[in-house]
Amino acid sequence: MDLLDLDRRACELNIKLLKEMSRSDLSMATPCAEWNVRELVQHQVDTTATFTSEVRGTTITGAPVGNDPLGVYTAAVQEAWNAFDTAGMLDAEWNFPSFGKQSGRTIVAAHYLDNLIHAWDLAKAVGKHLTFTDDMATAATRIASHYPEGISAFAPPVPAGENATTTDRLVASLGRSPKWPA
DSSP states (O other): OOHHHHHHHHHHHHHHHHHHOOGGGGGOBOSSTTOBHHHHHHHHHHHHHHHHHHHHTSOOOOOOOTTOHHHHHHHHHHHHHHHHTSTTTTTSEEEETTTEEEEHHHHHHHHHHHHHHHHHHHHHHTTOOOOOOHHHHHHHHHHHHTSOTTOOSSOOOOOOOTTOOHHHHHHHHTTOOTTTTO
């Protein structure tokens, strides 16, 4: 499993979705009940800045999304990719907020999972259907299963339903109803 490739692909899903959004989409509700689209993208930017800060050993704060969520998000993930591409990053240990010292692989895996599931959230918010490729969904499911018990950045699991797809099972395991907003 090439974590750097998976992470890029997850972020690229978000970039594609953001390119297709209009300004009015920024106020749409998302499956993350506490955030609308603009707030969800801000969360992604802020979280990405945290990941980048830890790897770079500096303090980086996420820029305000404002009316340019595509530009701000793209700049944030580009910085993360540059940091993640550093020789030895995947094998080194880094401070990971709320999880303590973790390998670079764990940090990239968490960034991947966060951006992948939020791509689904963004798609649902604007009425699009998003099905992950099997390799992306399988990798994300495997990563999520390794999160320590009692520590999760996601809501408790919900039922996926009969005949659930791999994507449906993944999003349900991370607290999202595959049938959202129903």
